Structure formats: C-alpha cells, structure tokens
Amino acid sequence: MTMQIEVKDEQATDALAAKLAKACDSATVIYLQGDLGAGKTSFCRSFIQALGYTGRVKSPTYTLVEPYQVGDWRIFHFDLYRLSDPEELEFIGIRDYFERDCLCLIEWPQKGGQLLAPADLQINIAFSDPGRTFELLALSERGEALLAKL
Numbered sequence: 091m092t093m094q095i096e097v098k099d100e101q102a103t104d105a106l107a108a109k110l111a112k113a114c115d116s117a118t119v120i121y122l123q124g125d126l127g128a129g130k131t132s133f134c135r136s137f138i139q140a141l142g143y144t145g146r147v148k149s150p151t152y153t154l155v156e157p158y159q160v161g162d163w164r165i166f167h168f169d170l171y172r173l174s175d176p177e178e179l180e181f182i183g184i185r186d187y188f189e190r191d192c193l194c195l196i197e198w199p200q201k202g203g204q205l206l207a208p209a210d211l212q213i214n215i216a217f218s219d220p221g222r223t224f225e226l227l228a229l230s231e232r233g234e235a236l237l238a239k240l
Contacts, residue, residue: 091228091237098221103129106224107136113239114141117190118232119207121199124215126171129222130197133215134167137195141165154182164189168196176203211236 097103122130135147142160150156150169158165166187173179179202187194188207199206210233214225228234 091234093226093237093240095224095226096218096221097224100129100132103133103222103224104136107133108140109240110226110236111137111140113236114193116232117188117192118210118236119188119194120196121209121212122195122197122215123199123212125217128215128217130215131169133213134195134197138165138167141193154178155187162191164192166192166194168194168202170196170198170201173198173201176201176205179205209233 095106097106122133124130131149131151138147138158138160141163143158143165145158147158147167148156150167151171154168154170154173156167158167168187184202184205194207196202196206196209199209208229210228210230212227212229214227216223216225226237226240228237
C-alpha cells in the first residue's frame with residue numbers, strides 16, 4: 091500500500107506529521123528518506139510533539155539517537171547520516187530500541203544496514219514546487235493499518 095501526499099509549506103508538513111502520530115497506537119518503526127534539507131528532522135519534530143512531548147526536540151545528527159518519553163511510550167529519533175559503519179550501532183545497543191513500548195523514527199536508515207528492525211512504514215520526502223512530496227509506503231500489516239487511518 092502506497093500513499094502520495096503533496097504539502098505546500100511547513101504548516102502542512104506539521105499537520106501531516108501530527109495526523110500520522112495520532113494514528114500510531116502500538117510500537118512502530120518508521121524510516122525517513124530524502125535529500126539533505128528535505129524536511130526529515132522537521133517532520134520528526136512535529137511527529138514527536140503531536141504525541142504530547144512538550145520539551146525541545148533536538149536533531150540527533152551528532153548523537154545518533156535522541157530519546158523521548160511520553161506517557162507509556164518510549165520514542166527514539168535516530169539520524170544515521172554521520173554513521174560511518176553500521177557496526178557502530180552495536181555499541182549503542184541498537185536492539186534495545188525496538189521493544190514493544192518503543193516508537194522509532196529513523197532518518198538515513200540505509201546507513202544502518204541489517205542491524206535495524208524492519209520498517210512498518212517508509213516515508214520518502216522529495217522537493218516539489220511548491221513544498222514537498224511525501225510518499226508513504228506500508229511495509230508491514232501495521233504500516234498498512236496506519237495508512238488506512240490517514
């Protein structure tokens with residue numbers, strides 16, 4: 091199942107992220123792909139805030155992962171852009187991030203190799219005029235259920 095959504099500005103991106111976040115009701119792994127500056131981190135920030143996080147949502151570009159707690163949810167925002175070797179993920183205990191109470195947003199997942207959990211949903215973000223094109227691909231039953239809620 092695939093869905094393509096055109097957004098014209100940052101507010102529309104925020105609304106899409108919020109709608110998707112509110113559709114999540116169980117542990118989910120979401121891969122985000124797109125060129126530098128396409129809006130992956132902005133999307134993640136809006137997604138995390140829509141789940142109820144009220145603090146500052148930082149980019150994990152240098153730390154690889156930023157954790158957030160919202161109620162019973164553990165949310166992990168990964169940015170693997172600067173990852174030089176997928177084996178580095180073993181040092182941070184990557185398998186511990188994919189538990190039943192975890193929601194994972196992973197930017198640049200192709201750099202993680204086979205060490206990442208499979209995605210439920212893949213979001214490809216591309217520049218378009220004006221704004222961005224979001225292609226959402228369901229890669230599991232959970233991903234299909236998410237897209238059906240949109």
